[in-house]
Amino acid sequence: MNEQYKELLSPYTFRNGVELKNRIIMAPMTNFSSDDEGNVTDAELEYYARRSKDVSMVITACTYVTPDGKGFPGEFGGDSDEMIPSLERLAKAIKDQGAKAVLQIFHGGVQCPPDLVPDGDVVSASDVKDENGDKKARALTEREVKEIIEAFGETTRRAIEAGYDGVEIHGANGYLIHQFFSPMTNQREDRFGGSLEKRMTFPLAIVDKVKEVVDEHADSSFLVGYRFSPEEPEENGFSMGDTLALVDALSDKELDYLHVSLFDFFSKPRRGVEDTEKPRMEYLLETIGGRTPLIGVGSIYSAEDARKAFDETDVPLLALGRELIIDPDWVQKIAEGREDEIVTEINKEKQEELVVPDPLWNAITNTPGWFPGV
Incomplete structure (x- = not known):
């Protein structure tokens, strides 16, 4: 191994004593x-197994916690005990290759296609209308909000029973938890909406419920993480400053890690902070202040990209998403001193070799700009 990449493959130990064999994690996709x-499906098991040998931890694609939370066609469920055998197959496929398996749990909210949820009853923090003024989603009642909080806990219990090493609460990318935090989609007047502090109530209640279930059903080695978006582009959305307030509150919850959702690791804030030339990662790490580890992510393709991310920040862990689809042997190549052989653009002729299921491959090859080389 080239000495300058040694840190990438050094072990990392969480506060609960769980050790990762290196600093590279597979991002949820x-x-x-x-x-x-x-x-x-078997195709998914093969896809995950192909990428789980050398990374230290795999965070799965999101799984819905209630039937009305399904956000995508072909998404796997965690909303009932009947799904435990399915979840167990995935956990085993990942762990058999030597990586920790973390189940990402979520509710899609207004992002759920009506044809994927019971009776087309799409829900969100508040009523949401489309550009034509037609209703896209209705506001959850306070009772329903509490039921969804409980559902996050129940899916966590299923993850424990299915053999996962942890769960990641998906509070990013415009899904339901994000919708409660955003002033654009949360105009509630009860305890779950209004001020910034009240808009944090739902995300923090889910954290508390998940941790309560873990304390009851798992041992101290079970990990709980939380993923968040840094800010919204719209003027009436939440700002980087709002997110720093949430991150500060999350850092006091004794989570095992936080995970920012970024398209570009080195990106800078739009607004809500004094210096918009200072990278988002610096603001986040300063706010966390060492209370919990932060996973960084975003357009890291080459070994040099990863080295730069570690050298320029104090981020302890790095998640790779698209790059592990492009080159599943990324970690192995660095370990063997073959970082110059890392592939950083998708090869449209190598679907079978890369072990990518047809639906995902079709999405990649038909979405210009999503992956390098497309």
């Missing part, structure tokens, strides 16, 4: 490849 009942 939707793959659209489960069956119509929400069961994990």
